[in-house]
Amino acid sequence: MKSSRLVSILLLLQSRGRMTAAQLAGELEVSVRTVYRDVEALAAAGVPLYGDAGHAGGYRLLDGWRTRLTGMTTGEAEALFLAAVPGAAAELGLGSLLAAAQHKVEAALPPELRAHSARIKSRFHLDAHGWYADADEVPYLTDVAHAVWNRRVLRVRYRRWKEPTEVDRRLEPYGLVLKAGRWYVVSGPRPVTYRVDQMLRLDVTDEEFEAPEEFDLAGYWRRYQEDFQDRLHSGTALVRVTDAGAARLTGRQAAACAQNGRPDGEGWTRTELPVESTAFAVGEFLRLGAEVEVLGPPELRAEMARVVRELGVRYGDCG
Template sequence: MRARRLVSILLLLQTRQRMTAQELADELEVSARTIYRDVESLSAAGVPLYGEPGHEGGYRLLEGFRTKLTGLTAGEAESLFLTGLPAAAAELGLGAVVTAAQLKLKAALPAELRDRAERITERFYLDAPAWYRGADRTPHLTEVADAVWNNRVVRMRYLRWAEPHETTRTAHPYGLVLKAGRWYLVAGAAGRIRTYRISRIVDLHVLDERFSRPAGFDLATHWQAYLEQFDARRHRGEATIRLSPHALERLPHLVEPTVAGAARRTAEAPDAAGWTEVTIPIESVDQALPELLKLGADAEVLAPAELRERLTTTLEALNRIYGTA
């Protein structure tokens, strides 16, 4: 374990050039005191490692010193070939680059690890789009990716849901996210960080102007916060429903996780008939109606009254169509 940590310290300092003891400790999940001992051991072993005092200080390796990447385990070698995401890389215009990088990595690996790594590509394949839905057409994706990489300002015509549907935006592209087969751009525009679906970009121009990314911006952290806020914004109402035992069991397979989770948290004790009353979030009556029809006769809407009335009207219309009483 300690030997692996010492190698990790060397690799971290090679890639990041300077790190404080606390930064190394946080990265390796040990105490700062442990890092101090490790650094002493590396210095005693002849590694040209030195510390710089002050606010901008930290540990550095002597300029020009590099250590070869040795001691790669079988699991580590295999995991490198799981991170390639070849389909996504091809969409970004990087397919040939990823292929070349994998070939170089294979050539550098010992024969045993090379065979294990090749088995990964033979046995695992990532298909990002969800079932029953094709991937978006994204003719501007490569241009957007180039702007993200080079911190270039973009001007785009964008087709949004709200009116006016077509709008023009000048944006600072911070990052790209692939979610369920759909590409999204996270960008700064009009003083806010906004999210744009790439397939809804009608026209795009990459400008010569460059921008600086916000200090401390982390794409993964922002995206998770965005998803939570998105659910909170769209679920503006609630519905109270009764579920049969069968519906309660099937619910996670029929509705999205947010709704199923709310039902689980609000479930009351079953009544004499075994049915359970729950409260779930809804976007609107129009959105909730087809979702609740999935449950058939295993669910009864108690509130709001408008949703119950709409459901009753729909069922009466179905009765007329099928000629039942």
């Protein structure tokens, strides 16, 4: 660990020029005292590194001196593919490898490209996690990732929504997917998707498997999402919606309104929208308040009326 940190200090100073001990400590996630000791070790090893005191001080390498220690390890090269999602890399236990790989790539760039990469980093950030929810506890994520990478069969105790709620499964983990802050594992031989946070017990076996060469994780996930949406929105509702209500529609409902909506001459748009169950659709339309009127099917309109009447009784004496 220390040798890796010493190399990181060299690469940081080589790519960024003068840096204070506090800045180095922040980059490496160690104490300032640790940086002092590491700098002393580098100087003792003959690295032409010196420090300046004062407000504009810091450590720097002798002008013109460069290290050739920019070759990435296998783990660092693998972690670099998660550079766009640093939080995911950390969850998979690859955070330090990713940081080391980025330092090495940065040090190998010519000054003009190095400045360009720093500008991109300062202006764009990708956060894959969703709003309004705490991150899921995923205690077995690292084990699942290990099994995916090493092609090892998993034996898991899994919690699902229907009876029996707890089942035992044998998984051949083809790949991991991070969607809106939630981890999924795609398992063979007939591709099935499981939520990693719903695994109650897990054993990584010594049994190996081979995924089909033609299996495409990204392609599978795209088709899975399309099928999921088709199954989810199996019904339709006929509604009238104001411009303000239409602007608050999202996903397939927004697309359906834009494609099929027709003005009704009274300042409203009449359209058919895809919906899930009646209960779920009621909740979706209630959030639009008076900006929507459900015209059909009859059971959905009746349920909307019942809920609105109940709300009227509950809040009737608030005026």
